Amino acid sequence: MLILLAFSCGQNSAEKELNGNWREIESEYSTWHFYPDSLILKFPGEWNEKTYWTANKSQIEFEYRIFGFDSLGKDINTINNVLINYQLSDNKDSLFGTIKNNWGIHKFGLLKTKNYxxxxxxxxxxxxxxxxxxxxxxxxxxxxxxxxxxxxxxxxxxxxxxxxxxxxxxxxxxxxxxxxxxxxxxxxxxxxxxxxxxxxxxxxxxxxxxxxxxxxxxxxxxxxxxxxxxxxxxxxxxxxxxxxxxxxxxxxxxxxxxxxxxxxxxxxxxxxxxxxxxxxxxxxxxxxxxxx
Structure with missing residues (x-):
């Protein structure tokens, strides 16, 4: 509890607004769990990723490592750098914007809810x-x-x-x-x-x-x-x-x-x-x- 409190106190106001459980509007199987000390991503196929994140009033940044194989069967081991430009709704429970990663720029949206x-x-x-x-x-x-x-x-x-x-x-x-x-x-x-x-x-x-x-x-x-x-x-x-x-x-x-x-x-x-x-x-x- 003291460790989490220390992390929370170290957050800026924008990061504190993002803390909680979010689900992608376009994919009900994709969830984002923002914690003071980490971001846990869960995507279809039971792929989970835990990473460190930072944010301000308009941007969220984090990175995660990608493992796998390319079309030629060669190993893939690279870092995916993610930048999200976003706006929150007045109630702070909806997020809209764009997400930029290794595959380009895409429209993006999340809903902050207690459950499915x-x-x-x-x-x-x-x-x-x-x-x-x-x-x-x-x-x-x-x-x-x-x-x-x-x-x-x-x-x-x-x-x-x-x-x-x-x-x-x-x-x-x-x-x-x-x-x-x-x-x-x-x-x-x-x-x-x-x-x-x-x-x-x-x-x-x-x-x-x-x-x-x-x-x-x-x-x-x-x-x-x-x-x-x-x-x-x-x-x-x-x-x-x-x-x-x-x-x-x-x-x-x-x-x-x-x-x-x-x-x-x-x-x-x-x-x-x-x-x-x-x-x-x-x-x-x-x-x-x-x-x-």
Whole structure:
């Protein structure tokens, strides 16, 4: 405690404002933990880095060592120098600016939140309290495995948020739109956005992507499953010319049936929820997708 106090007293006012837990706006799996004596970075693939940092009212600086191999198989052992030009929101809980590192200059944003659920509420502007339930399965795997990680891998789950407004009316949105009016378009857009992830494991055959796609619903505990089912009764269709690309010639031109889109309701757990340990239960659905 005395050591931490000494470090804290040595910080300037800008550094003290940054102390705490932050999560990247563009990547919910990337967290930044600013401490008086260190910065701990956690990125997808369970890559962690601890380093020393300094800051003033407009810039943050730090460096970390990069290990690995280049395209020719040679060892990489170099220092990545990072400079962030930033501005804080009036509440000191949002950070926006640019980050410059060995790979160039990029736009950058962080949200300072106590936990992952608070991060989702702020990012998507919906208030909800998850229902308590001892049942449910793990939906949060970040790596593929033989234990069911393929079909419930987070990258295949489009997030849906449902809460209530001041009139006690149900309000709902996707992670891509502020409502559900364009749900079919959002599903297609979401699936297109994750196709690059799909190629290393499954090749370019979209059949696997369609099989693994599902909806992850963060709904307030006051909203029954029946309302969720009713609001997500979309049917995703594609014209035969698109579907036929995945069939041999003698099967082309045939009418396709539909299969239900899987819907998982996210549940509250005893431990603090993170993308890696989300649990949910599958609920009844009348949403459909084309059977490949």
């Amino acid at each position: 659920i608070e991060y989702l509420k702020r990012k998507f502007g919906t208030e909800f309290t998850l229902p308590k339930d001892s049942t449910g399965k793990n939906l949060g795997r970040l790596s593929f495995s033989s234990l069911g990680g393929y079909k419930l891998h987070p990258i295949y789950g489009l997030k849906i948020f449902m809460g209530r407004n001041s009139k006690n009316e149900v309000i709902a949105r996707t992670e891509l739109s502020e409502n559900l009016y364009n749900l079919e378009f959002d599903i297609k857009k979401f699936k297109d956005s994750i196709k690059p992830w799909d190629v290393p494991e499954t090749g370019t055959n979209e059949m696997y992507l369609d099989e693994r796609f599902h909806l992850r619903v963060f709904a307030d505990e006051s909203i029954p499953d029946s309302i969720i089912t009713n609001k997500l009764k979309v049917t995703i269709t594609q014209n035969n010319s698109e579907l036929d690309k995945h069939y041999p010639e003698y099967l082309r031109g045939q009418k396709r049936d539909t299969l239900p889109i899987r819907i998982y309701r996210i549940l509250k757990t005893k431990e603090e929820i993170n993308p890696q340990n989300i649990k949910g239960k599958e609920i009844k659905t009348i949403a459909n997708k084309v059977l490949w």
